[in-house]
Amino acid sequence: MSENSSSQPIGFKPLLRVFGYARPAHFGIALGIFVMLVSAVLGLVIPQVLGWLIDGPLQTGEVVQVWISSAIVLVLGVLQAIMLWLRRRFVLEPATKVEANLKFDLYSDLVDLPVSFHDKWPSGQLLSRAQGDTSTIRRWLMFGVVLLVTNVITIIVGFVILFVMSWVLGLVMLVFSLPLWLFTYRFEGKYEVYARRSQDQEGDLATRVEESVHGIRVLKAFGRGGDALKAFTKEAEGLRDTEIIKAKTVGWLWFWLIVVPSASFGVVLLFGAWVVATEQITLGGLVTFFATATALRWPIESIGFLLSLTADANTASTRIHDVTDAEKTISDPENPLTISEPKGALEFRDVHFGFKNSDGSTTEILKGVDLSVNAGETVALVGITGSGKTLVTALAARFYDPDSGTVLLDGVDIRNLTQEELHTNIAMAFEEATLFSASVQDNVLMGYPEGTKEDLDKALQIAQATFVYSLPEGVDTEIGEQGLSLSGGQRQRLALARAVAARPKILVLDDPLSALDVHTEALVENAMREVLKGTTALIVAHRPSTVQMADRVALLDGGKIIATGKHSDLLATNARYRFVLSSLEAENERKEVEND
Template identity: 55%
Template sequence: MPQSESSTFKTLMRLVPYAKKAIPRLVLGIFAGIAAHMFALAIPQFLQDLVNSLVAGGVDALIPAVGFIVLLGVMEAGFVLLRRWLVLTPGTHVEAGMRNTLYEKLQDLPVAFHDRWPSGQLLSRAVSDLHLIRRWMSFGLVLFVANFITIVAGLFILFTFSFWLGLIFFVTTVPIWIAGFAFEAKYKVVARLSQDQSGDLATRVEEAVHGVRVLKSFGRGAFAASQFSSQASDLQSTEMRKAKAVANIWLYLILIPELAIGLSMLAGVWLVAQGEMSVGTLVAFFATAMVLRWPTESLGFLLSFTLEAKTATERFFEVMDELNPITDPKSPKQVADPKGLLEFRDVVFRYPDAAEDTAPLLDGVNLRIQPGESVALIGLTGCGKSTLTALTTRLYEVTGGSITIDGVDIREVSRAELRTLIAMAFEDATLFSSSVRDNVLLGNENENEADLKQALEIAQAQFAYELPDGLDTTIGEEGLSLSGGQRQRLALARAVAAKPRILVLDDPLSALDVDTEAMVEDALRHVLKDTTALIVAHRPSTVMLADKVALLEDGKITAFGTHQELLRNSQHYRYVITSLDEEQKEREVNI
């Protein structure tokens, strides 16, 4: 038990660096909280004098006593106000700071991390877990400490009233601590389970929303709902286990102090009867014991709150502790006057979670692309073409070998510089919710209007001018929905507008119709004249764009040369790129 206690403590201590600025105010807040409780405790103290003096029949005692109690009441409220003022605003700063740090970290972590982590889990960490930690820090922690000290102080006061009564009261409350420890052990587990299950549920929600078109076209809404429902019901039963643990601890937290009061009453009345205690003292004793009831009862919920904060903290640090293998070098090199010579040397790549006994996806790729040369990358679907393009900007890191630009290893330049040298267009065109202009100029340092215009023209994306607000139309998630072809053209324009030395295009024209494709290709040719390019292609038309063709097969470049050369010499190339098999030719003839 002490072990788990210290680990809860240790975990929560990890929050200290994030809460540094808030700590002085938190500590003051705790003092203010204690002061407020003390004043609350003091009120019954004066009741004792008052009742005693009333027994003596002194009118003069009444007014000052009432005055005192008013004063104490004002002080209590004042300190509660102070506590809240001290503690709550800095708490929100801590939350915001942690959220920004998490976001930064997540953006920094490699794509491989994001492949592994469902974004629902990330979302639940960034929003609900941090929300919980903030509430705990500015509310749970402060009350926990303040209430604890109040209880100790209250017990002390009880002892001063009467040693025996105090002792009885104290001994009777011991089982609370035992119940508390048992509770901690149980609750920690379910609290974590429940947070993870909420994260899974969030993932399920996210997928169902993003995949709503698929679910709709297959009419599988009900099926998805039943899956969701069964997950929600798992979460529900976990929540019930939590509730049961809480109800259990409440049972003890209510029962035990009441038993203590009952027994003290027995003893107290007996003591008064024996003449060892005044009536006033007995009244004050009970009043104090009553004041202690709330802090004692609240321990249950504060304890569960603390445990939830602990697991939320753990979940936060699971992401923060993630090592990023793809970092900037200590002293980054500059590629001075980049020419754009892109070279792959014995590049080996295996996905980190691939089985040990399988061959690497890329197994010794050697490819040299001269400055200004454009190379089409051809290969069967799933052979690693897209992966190879992702390696160039270190979205993934090579497992072996190296990639160099003008002879400099890409791991020796900063990621920002590398990604300035190389611009990419992905097959699934990701657009962000902002204007067309912002989307296209995303990689353009100077946000140059002429570049924007030119890029839109090259990508045949002139349709953008005809959108409701022209180039200022908001597109993407929050904005206008564009067709697949339109999105792809904007993504292509974005890559072109970045004016990179090297263009890496992953099947950039797949969603375009034949006419548009031809126009884009004509325009692209001008750009490619003096830009190094690596273009993943499936269609002969796209291959025509490039000067050379590289054939990727079984993780290696097995053929490299012009389209005509490869057609002549490589059977696999003919298999991959020739669309007219015998059967089809016959049909063609019929047409």
């Protein structure tokens, strides 16, 4: 199970927070409660009319009055039906609106939350929160709240009526339903834990499905489909077990909810005979008493269902707030600075950074990185796998903040800039090229949406991505998850085109050519020279050819930049540099074999 779950009862604060979200639905819910109360009152008046009918007109034989009272009962019944229909009308639209708002807020938080949050949270958990939990809350707002409030009020008012009619019979009813209330109370505590567990397990299951679908080729290639299925089945069975416990818990509550009122009916009937015999109540009164008690049965029985719905919604709210409450550690400064004429100098000053381990300790990866990339300069970043090159690029884009030290853009600490300003100045391409479900054009012009056809063509030209023109619909072809699938090298070239098209002051490229063959890479590098003339660039490089594009090379080793200089100078003077390059070389050869 994910680290984000808790199995402790949580109290009902989360539900109160839902009411905050539900502001647009407040009026609708209030109207819903009102019409349901009217309906409940009607339901309680019907027995009174019946009692009056039995003790009055039926005994005296006044036919007209019999007709009148029957008509009254009929009208009351029809009115009740109308009220039920009105509840739906009043509540449906606002509740769906709340659901939509919740989804929207959750999504906008997901986009705002820092990379470190997404490093920790499995996507399926987020998916199930955005889908399942928001709709649980809608259901609760539509039925749960309205019925819970009205049914509780109905039960209280009903019991008062019963007591007023005959305190003896009322007391018998009440005493006999005591175990029911006790059981219901205990149920609440237990059910909530299972509700949380099952919702978390659903999230894990979603993660598993997502991973398998993404990794379907790997699963197939290694013949691991069966194992994946086993793992999936195991989790699905875990969920099923929880669901069964949940259902059993609810089942027991139902059992008591039905048995207890029936038993108390039997006892009340016995007492009833005695009460009528001693003339403490009329026959019509006894009928009214039973009819009223019958009218209370459904509200009483529904309490179990409503409570489980409430516990589900409470859990759903907690799970949603787990995400929305997560600290947005990377946010814009209160008084942001602006760089009026950006030149594009990038500097790392004594930057330390470590990832937190699950036991709370920190593994420091960068131990004082000092690197200065002058405006217009191209610096290649070289280091063995796992040395932290990707991390350095991520810090430049403020995906993370350094634990200590500073990253500066034109001498300004990037934490003093808005993220918008930072990201208009820096564009990135990653080794793992991500494309979105959209047209080629939209993907490439993502960082420069106002770009023209010429801008698009130019970027595609530089990145050697002109293959898109021969796609079925050219640059309008849908790519990404829902569209045409492209090869790794093709994706990388489009991602590079995207970075170039954004026309940033600073280009940060994390090994963006790794999936290209040597020939295409040379073409890209040639075309890039033109762009790099006017742009600052930090390029993570694996191949000597990429390194040669750079004015200067920086060697990252042991968490520090241990040498900078011209490729040829370093090659001549630095043994560690030679070692790192040759180990990268060996890795390249291995990769090429894998790609073939």
